[in-house]
Amino acid sequence: MLFACSQVCAQGEPVRFEAVGDAIPRALTAEPGDAARGRSIVVNRDAGACTLCHAVPGEKTSGNIAPTLAGVGARLSPAQLRLRVADSTRVNPESPMPAYYRTEGLNQVAAAFRGKPLLSAQQVEDVVAWLASLKEPQ
Amino acid sequence: MRRLALAAVALAAGVALAQERAIAPGELKSGSAFLGSDLRALQNDDFANPGMLWVERGEKLWREPAGKENLACAGCHKDTSMRGVAASYPKIDKASGKLLNLEGRINLCRTERIGAEPLRYESEDLLALTAYLARQSLGAPIAASIAGAARAHFEAGRASYHLRRGQMNLSCAHCHDAQWGKRLLSETISQGHPNAYPAYRMEWQTMGSLERRLRACLSGIRAEMLPYGSQEYLDLELYLAWRAQGLPIETPGVRR
Secondary structure, eight states: OEEEEESOOTTSSOEEEEEBTTBOOSOSSSSOOOHHHHHHHHHOTTTTOGGGTSOOTTOSOOOOSSOOOTTHHHHSOHHHHHHHHHHGGGTOTTOOSOOTTOOTTOOSBOGGGTTOOSSOHHHHHHHHHHHHTOOSOO | OHHHHHHHHHHHHHHHHHHHOSSOGGGOOOGGGGSOHHHHHHHHOTTTOTTHHHHHHHHHHHHSOBTTTTBOHHHHSOGGGGTTTGGGOSEEOTTTOOEEOHHHHHHHHHHHHSOOOOOOTTOHHHHHHHHHHHHTTBTOBOOOOOSTTHHHHHHHHHHHHHOOBTTTTBOHHHHHTTSTTSEETTEEOOOOOOTTOSEEETTTTEEEOHHHHHHHHHHHTTBOOOOTTOHHHHHHHHHHHHHTTTOBBOOSEEEO
């Protein structure tokens, strides 16, 4: 069992997460994720900017570095999705995917972003909720 | 027998060296190969390429006396002697033992030979002189040396190139070794070679140095930017030159 803790989140309160195998079973927040909000975080270039690398259902423009997110909710459980969004390098150490909920072990982070994860705990939950709803393979 | 063994050693060494390179010499592609045909055509047309304005300005500055000594660069250097020079940078300066990029060399000549102030990075004059000099090496294969004192800088540059950094936790290698040819949103990622710089970038609406381009990559991954001319940038430039060894210089490049 792995134990990791993120010292800060965008709201300022520390949120710890516990990875079990390739998943984070327990949600990061008490408030359930909101899939609609999650979708806008995924496509917003100033938030998740997932389209930089992933094809995303409903989006015309996207990069082709990573597998499509279509059908990802059928391939992976919400707990598995949560670890991949929070810190994909825990699944694949070579992953180019940014760790969206991690602040330790990073190098030369620009001052404006130091100590801040890319997404807040609630945003991670929102994104996971939307990803989990993507059951169709296209 | 002995000759055979030596050949085997040489072969093994050759293989080991080839394995060090993520992109094999035969696979090297200039950044211009990843552009749309419109920008490529613009770069290749000397009359339309906007970077040629800096080259022309550089030629003027090259001949203009300056500094306390009232000397022109052309006064010391024969006009024809600059062919291939840019392709050998970054390079160790014999007198100081320091690693210099082309900008650093220009400024060293200014301060030590003609008694002039060093030119600021991204100033029109430094871009112009750098572009003019690089243009003298048009088509010359990049051939920076990593022997002797340059070796330690090369190793530092290699480490810097592979360091994950920034809030997005990416190294140069993640994009330019592992993902070249793929799209980041709508932009095709090239192999990240230095052979077109200084280059005119549409997004800047002006000419920019190689270091300005590196800072754009660093800012994209939300990493710290160091001051222009920092040792880490110089080392990185040497590593980039080694990766690009054999690619022809094509300054002034035109880029998105």
